Amino acid sequence: MSKIYFTKDHEWIRIEADIGTVGITDYAQHALGDVVFVELPDLGRQVAQGAEAAVVESVKAASEVYAPVAGEVTEVNEAIVVDPALVNQDPQGQGWFFRLRLANPAAVEGLLDEKAYDALIRALE
C-alpha cells in the first residue's frame, strides 16, 4: 500500500516499500502555469534531502524541484521531457518526475501528510 507525503515547497512523494515517486503538486503546476521544459536528474545520482533534483520551466520562469528526502535516483519520467504539458494535466499521476530509493525510509515522517498540506495551501489561497 502506498502513502503520499508533501513538502512546503509543493513537491509530493508517494512511498511504496523503499521507493519514493516524486512530482509537483496541483497547486504548484497551477502557480507555474504552462510547463514547457523539464530537466530530470541523472540515474544513479545521490540526492540529499532538500537538494535541487530537477528543473521545471513555464513560459515565464524556471523553478527547482527539490528532493523531499535523500536517496538514489532509480528512474526518471522521460514522458514529461517529451510532453511537458503532462505536468499540468496530471501532476500527481502521469506527470511524475523521478523515483528515489530512499536512504532512510523513516525520513518521510518529517514531511507533511495530505491533511497538513491541504491546510497549507488553503492558507496560501
Place this chain on the structure above:
Amino acid sequence: MTDELATTPLDALHRQLSAKMVPFAGYAMPVQYPTGILAEHIHCRAAAGLFDVSHMGQVMLQGPQAAAALEALVPGDIQGLPEGRIRYSMFTNPQGGILDDLMITNAGAFLLLVVNAACKEADFAHLRSQLPADLLVEPLRDRALLALQGPAAAAVMRRLAPGSEDMAFMSFRTLSVAGISCWVSRSGYTGEDGFEISLPNAHAEALARHFLADPLVKPIGLGARDSLRLEAGLCLYGADIDASTTPIEAGLAWSISRRRREGGGYPGASVLARQLTEGVGRLRVGLRPEDKAPARAHTVITLADGRPVGEITSGGYGPSLSGPLAMGYVEPAYASPGTALMLVVRGLARPARVVTMPFVPHRYRKG
C-alpha cells in the same frame, strides 16, 4: 503592498474574467487568464487578442515648433513625420544610453507620445524640464489604451469602425469605434497586424466588452505579451535596452534618419555618431538554443572555449516556435547569423546559434 497598486479602467473586467493579477510597474495587471499563456499566445497569432495596456504613459505635446523641440530629446526624425503617422524613437541621455523608448504620433493639432509604464513619471518630468516652457506637456491620465492584435484584428475592428481596415501600418486616425471617439493607431508589440486604441477611461470597459463579444477575440495578459514581443524580436525596456545601452548597440539605428545622424542635436548624438562610424563594443542579437532548455535573462554567453562574450537580456520559450529563444548582447565579432555560441544555464554550457530576428516573421499590414 497590494492595496497601494494603481488599477486600470479594466480592472473589474480582468477580475471578472478570472485573470491572475500581478504587480507590474505599480499597477495591478493581468499576467494571464485561465486558459494560460501558451493558449493566449497561440490564439493571438491565429485570430485576435485584446490587451489592456492602459498602464502605459500617454502624453500630449502641444505648442509652437513641438516637433523641433522634441528632436532635442530623441534621435528620431519628428519634423519629417507627416500628420497621421507614427514613429518609434527613444529618449537618450548624454552618453547615448536609452532613458525610455516610445512611439510618437503626429496627431495634427498635437504630438501624442506613448511611453513605458515604469518610466512614465520620469519621462513626464524629463519633458517638462527639458522642453521650452511655451510647450504644453500634458500627461493624459484620463485615457486608457487597448491593443487589438492578430491576423483577425482588422476584420474585428472593421465591424466596429468601418474604414479602419484601410489604415496603413504605423498610421493614426481619430475614429468612432462602436460609437466611441478613439485615437486609433495601426501598430503593436506582437509582430502581428493590429491596432492600439486610446480612449477616455470612462469608455474603456465598454469598448473592451465590444471586442470580447467577438468570438475571434480573447483577452491576453502580460505573459503572452512578453512571449509575443520576444518572438517578434522587439526590445523590452529595462531588459534589452536601458540607460547603459545605446540605440546603435541595440540594433535600432534604423530608427535614426540620415538628417538626424548628420545633424545631431539630441543627447548623446556625438556618441552615437562615433559608434555609427567606428563601431560598437557589443551588439544585440537573436539566439536559438540548440537543446530545449530555455536560457533566461542574465545567462552568460561564451565561446566554445568558455570565454565570455556577452549576456542574454531576454529569453524563454517561444510558443510559436515550440522551443526556446533569446536575445542578448555579444561582441560584434560573434554577432553574425549562424555563429555558434554557448549559453551557460545552471552551470552547463549549452550550444546555441545566432539567428536573424524576428524569430517569427512580422505580419504587419503592407502599404
